[in-house]
Amino acid sequence: MSTSQDLPGIIQAKLSSGEAAITVHEASLMQGWVRASRILALVEHENECALFIFISSRMPPEVFTDLAIERVIPVDADFKCEIDAGEQSVDVYVNISSRKLKLLFEMIPGLKTNNFVSEIMRSMEALSKRRGPPPEFQWLHKYSGSSNRNSADCVASSLDTSDDDAFKASKTEAEKMLDILDSPDIVVPRQSIAQGATPIAARESVIRHQMSMKEDDYTFTQTLRMFIGTWNVNGLPPSSSLTPWLASDLEPPDIYAIGFQELDLSKEAFLFNDTPREEEWRKAVMAGLHPGGKYRQVALVRLVGMMLILLVEEKHVKHVRNAAFETVGTGIMGKMGNKGGVAIRVEIHNTSICFVNSHLAAHVEEYERRNQDYHDICSRLSFSKFAPVKCIKDHDQIYWLGDLNYRITEVEINTVRDLINQNYFPALIQYDQLHRQRSQNNVFEGYHEGAITFKPTYKYDPGTDDWDSSEKNRAPAWCDRVLWRGDGIEQKEYRSHPILKTSDHKPVSALFDSQVRVIDVVKYRKVHEEVMKKLDKLENEFLPQVTVDNTEIIFDIVRYLEPQSQELIIANTGQVPVQFEFIKKLDDSKCCKEWLNIDPPVSFIMPGEKCDVKLEVFVDKKSAFKLNSGVDKLYDILVLHLEGGKDIFITVTGNYERSCFGSSLEALVHVSVPVREIPIGKLVELETTKEAPGGMEPYPIPKEIWFLVDHLYRHGLKKQNLFLLPGLHSELLAIRNWLDNGSSEPLPGSLHSIAEALLLLLDSTSEPIVPFNLQSVCLGASSNYLQCKQIVVQLPEYRKNVFLYLCFFLQELLSHANENGLDAKTLATVFGGIFLRDSPRPSARANSTVDRKKANFVYHFLVNDLSDYVVSKALHLGPSS
Amino acid sequence: MAKKTYDLLFKLLLIGDSGVGKTSILFRFSDDAFTSTFISTIGIDFKIKTVELRGKKIKLQIWDTAGQERFHTITTSYYRGAMGIMLVYDVTDERSFENIVKWLRNIDEHANEDVEKMILGNKCDIDGKRAVNKDRGEAIAREYGVPFLETSAKANTNIDKAFNDLATAILDKYAGKEPGDAPDRVMVDPRRGDTSRRSCC
Ligand SMILES: Nc1nc2c(ncn2[C@@H]2O[C@H](COP(=O)(O)OP(=O)(O)O)[C@@H](O)[C@H]2O)c(=O)[nH]1
Numbered sequence A: 001m002s003t004s005q006d007l008p009g010i011i012q013a014k015l016s017s018g019e020a021a022i023t024v025h026e027a028s029l030m031q032g033w034v035r036a037s038r039i040l041a042l043v044e045h046e047n048e049c050a051l052f053i054f055i056s057s058r059m060p061p062e063v064f065t066d067l068a069i070e071r072v073i074p075v076d077a078d079f080k081c082e083i084d085a086g087e088q089s090v091d092v093y094v095n096i097s098s099r100k101l102k103l104l105f106e107m108i109p110g111l112k113t114n115n116f117v118s119e120i121m122r123s124m125e126a127l128s129k130r131r132g133p134p135p136e137f138q139w140l141h142k143y144s145g146s147s148n149r150n151s152a153d154c155v156a157s158s159l160d161t162s163d164d165d166a167f168k169a170s171k172t173e174a175e176k177m178l179d180i181l182d183s184p185d186i187v188v189p190r191q192s193i194a195q196g197a198t199p200i201a202a203r204e205s206v207i208r209h210q211m212s213m214k215e216d217d218y219t220f221t222q223t224l225r226m227f228i229g230t231w232n233v234n235g236l237p238p239s240s241s242l243t244p245w246l247a248s249d250l251e252p253p254d255i256y257a258i259g260f261q262e263l264d265l266s267k268e269a270f271l272f273n274d275t276p277r278e279e280e281w282r283k284a285v286m287a288g289l290h291p292g293g294k295y296r297q298v299a300l301v302r303l304v305g306m307m308l309i310l311l312v313e314e315k316h317v318k319h320v321r322n323a324a325f326e327t328v329g330t331g332i333m334g335k336m337g338n339k340g341g342v343a344i345r346v347e348i349h350n351t352s353i354c355f356v357n358s359h360l361a362a363h364v365e366e367y368e369r370r371n372q373d374y375h376d377i378c379s380r381l382s383f384s385k386f387a388p389v390k391c392i393k394d395h396d397q398i399y400w401l402g403d404l405n406y407r408i409t410e411v412e413i414n415t416v417r418d419l420i421n422q423n424y425f426p427a428l429i430q431y432d433q434l435h436r437q438r439s440q441n442n443v444f445e446g447y448h449e450g451a452i453t454f455k456p457t458y459k460y461d462p463g464t465d466d467w468d469s470s471e472k473n474r475a476p477a478w479c480d481r482v483l484w485r486g487d488g489i490e491q492k493e494y495r496s497h498p499i500l501k502t503s504d505h506k507p508v509s510a511l512f513d514s515q516v517r518v519i520d521v522v523k524y525r526k527v528h529e530e531v532m533k534k535l536d537k538l539e540n541e542f543l544p545q546v547t548v549d550n551t552e553i554i555f556d557i558v559r560y561l562e563p564q565s566q567e568l569i570i571a572n573t574g575q576v577p578v579q580f581e582f583i584k585k586l587d588d589s590k591c592c593k594e595w596l597n598i599d600p601p602v603s604f605i606m607p608g609e610k611c612d613v614k615l616e617v618f619v620d621k622k623s624a625f626k627l628n629s630g631v632d633k634l635y636d637i638l639v640l641h642l643e644g645g646k647d648i649f650i651t652v653t654g655n656y657e658r659s660c661f662g663s664s665l666e667a668l669v670h671v672s673v674p675v676r677e678i679p680i681g682k683l684v685e686l687e688t689t690k691e692a693p694g695g696m697e698p699y700p701i702p703k704e705i706w707f708l709v710d711h712l713y714r715h716g717l718k719k720q721n722l723f724l725l726p727g728l729h730s731e732l733l734a735i736r737n738w739l740d741n742g743s744s745e746p747l748p749g750s751l752h753s754i755a756e757a758l759l760l761l762l763d764s765t766s767e768p769i770v771p772f773n774l775q776s777v778c779l780g781a782s783s784n785y786l787q788c789k790q791i792v793v794q795l796p797e798y799r800k801n802v803f804l805y806l807c808f809f810l811q812e813l814l815s816h817a818n819e820n821g822l823d824a825k826t827l828a829t830v831f832g833g834i835f836l837r838d839s840p841r842p843s844a845r846a847n848s849t850v851d852r853k854k855a856n857f858v859y860h861f862l863v864n865d866l867s868d869y870v871v872s873k874a875l876h877l878g879p880s881s
Numbered sequence B: 001m002a003k004k005t006y007d008l009l010f011k012l013l014l015i016g017d018s019g020v021g022k023t024s025i026l027f028r029f030s031d032d033a034f035t036s037t038f039i040s041t042i043g044i045d046f047k048i049k050t051v052e053l054r055g056k057k058i059k060l061q062i063w064d065t066a067g068q069e070r071f072h073t074i075t076t077s078y079y080r081g082a083m084g085i086m087l088v089y090d091v092t093d094e095r096s097f098e099n100i101v102k103w104l105r106n107i108d109e110h111a112n113e114d115v116e117k118m119i120l121g122n123k124c125d126i127d128g129k130r131a132v133n134k135d136r137g138e139a140i141a142r143e144y145g146v147p148f149l150e151t152s153a154k155a156n157t158n159i160d161k162a163f164n165d166l167a168t169a170i171l172d173k174y175a176g177k178e179p180g181d182a183p184d185r186v187m188v189d190p191r192r193g194d195t196s197r198r199s200c201c
């Protein structure tokens, strides 16, 4: 597009100062089932980014006032961008989502789209690397009508994006513009869809999108009891039953996610990631589970000392899908596995859940390292077997557990112990680093943690409930924590289990009632079927549609050389532009018979518009003899094809009024009355049998030829340029009528018209006077008069008669050459082309040598004495009959 | 996960004398509607409809043809490429039934050799004016080895079944050639191997 260079400038003009459009791109917003043009811009303001969606009153926009901001989506932690390019699909589908808002854009594949998407990705990456408080997007408040930053807006938009277009909270600038725009820019799903060419890969994205919008219609919620446990076991093997930790509740949980840290502190474990402890602790877990349930291990993942086991109650196992696990080391050199995280993700019913077990950096003062570790895990941990890859944040529910290692600082150790002894935890939590860092939004943004009502779980003398008595005398801390993120999660318990004394940490557990979305299969089918139906319906509606005002075109009476036309009106009554074409049928070489002309045969019609097509019937020498002989009829079926759609058949018929023009010499000599006076059937019979009706004595030459020649003989011998100048079309028609109908009036028309009529008459027969099969012989003989003579003598009788008769006449004309200025060479050239007409077969193409030979052939008969030919007396010129 | 959910496109064709109800059958199938006004089809038109068979989504592209005598030579050129053909007659019209043989011959001459066929005796809702008994329909179907159903576009009898049966026959024929769907469910194998080793150093 030529103006697209200006686009960034136009967008920039629309923005406020300090806001910079990093990249700008055109895309189609899939609104329900219709695509609408939009302009997207990634806008930056003081290191904060947002995606702006513009509507333009014209495409492409020319000035910034053409634009209205439809929506502004901040690139925050909730912002997601997924690309969906099916293997076969022609377009790229980009899903932009933020909380409950989901938008699907279609983009044309190519460098521009790649650049645009990578800029978005880059801004998301920058966000995840960002330190300090999360962006606040103050600068977007002035766009609040179009922003969905706060959650109230968000709900509103999620409701109405389901099917129709705009954002209903208040009339936005964009909405007003939508009202003004008389026709929303409706675009067809690609033509290839209609043709079924790239069947449906492209549709899949639309279907997935629609299904996710309608999730509420086919899912219900089911509550699952989740047990999330974490324990730093200080490299020790299990020494007592885990039942007091894992099975301390009355009811058995549905799901266990159990994480360990410092499973093995040996060098082997660290360097080779190999440890017998994995199996020992796994067995201990299996033995310590709630006896009220039967559990199946869905996944186990371990990185050095961090291990996470996911167990699911047997009755739920069949609803667990797409399990995957990943690990990230953030230890020494930023990658060793002594610190970091391990994660397992699954889908339970229709809800995606991610469990993360992490062991963050140690040491009291290192809380920033811990924040850093958290962010590294978030940005580096991705489940790569999915396309697009899934990260931790791409899950409906996230449970994050582990030894997060945050300490209690900036308070006297004795005060800490006092507060603990008084069980006065709300005061103590104020000194908890995690609590502080979270309230400053430096870590675990968007996560929740329940109130802590248990003693710090670190650090004890192993085997006791006594605080660390080593010389380090560490202050107690809530190192071991469980946090969560997502909807429908209710924490029931959050506690430690001091009775387990193996380690210097106490195990912690959290119990949740978590709602997962369960697909109602029957409803799912129904919704899915509806979606399919809707798409089918749309696809059918978007097929090209036209109506034609007439599918049976009838031409009343069609006469030789008299063109007639009728108009066919093709109206585009569909929703999409239509390209139509009259196409060839079966083995035909053209889209219609040779007596018909279609104008235009191919064209393009916009929806609501019409196209007039002119159908012209014109019977000339090429088709007249076929119609006369019944080989062809004025009947044709035209196939009007709509590109990517249906074909319409248009029947064209007419009554051809037979004429001497196009009749064979053999037939005409048998007709004593004007051609129009004998019934059509008879004429056709004559053409096929060439025998006289009722045994009449045939004329030596057709009377029509005689009439014309006789007239010229009497009145035209002195006429200049006879046969060289054209006649008048109207006079030709009058002459035709006179010959065909008979008349007592004298032959109408000027001498030139009569001369031309004669040529036409000879030129319209199915075969020329010298039959096609003799032509090459004639050309070969053209330099030798005797051989030429030989050929002429052997011509079929009536042809020979006509040939000689005309030559007599031409010699007569030449005898008046000093008056009429004609010469033998010129006449020989004119009549050579007629007597030795080229075959219509394309192989018999004329060239100048052939034309010269033809002229030579005729020339002999114009300059030699013809009196020794045995010819009928009737051929003599002059007033005889 | 980018799954290709459906990838099959079947081209079907409706043929039979004019007025037997071809257009009505297609209209019923695609739009679930019926109209009693008769607008003769002048040309070739198609509609699409997606169906689910044996767990696969299949897009049917169904071509409706003009039945009038004068268009026969043209319409036969559309037979090629059709994977399934419905031959329709009208149970109240003896002639349309007699012409079935002619239509069958047409198929032999112009359609793909392995095209799936089906004969439909339409308008079976009309009781009073019935001219062709079900037995005769069944007999001719048996003779030519073609499945047969009596249908009514008006009463919506056997319309879905007719298309589903025809599409299933085509699907079964191609079934051997399609790679089987990989199961969607993956359980993570709790072997220690992979993860542990991969993530160290
Ligand atoms: N009673 C009845 N009438 C039908 C049925 N199917 C079609 N018709 C009517 O038969 C006429 C011709 O139908 P149409 O579908 O246009 O036939 P086509 O020429 O084969 O496409 C219309 O008036 C229809 O309403 C049916 O199942 N029962």
Ligand SMILES: [Mg+2]
Pocket (backbone or CB within 6 Å): B019, B022, B023, B024, B039, B040, B041, B064, B065, B066, B067
């Ligand atoms: Mg029809």
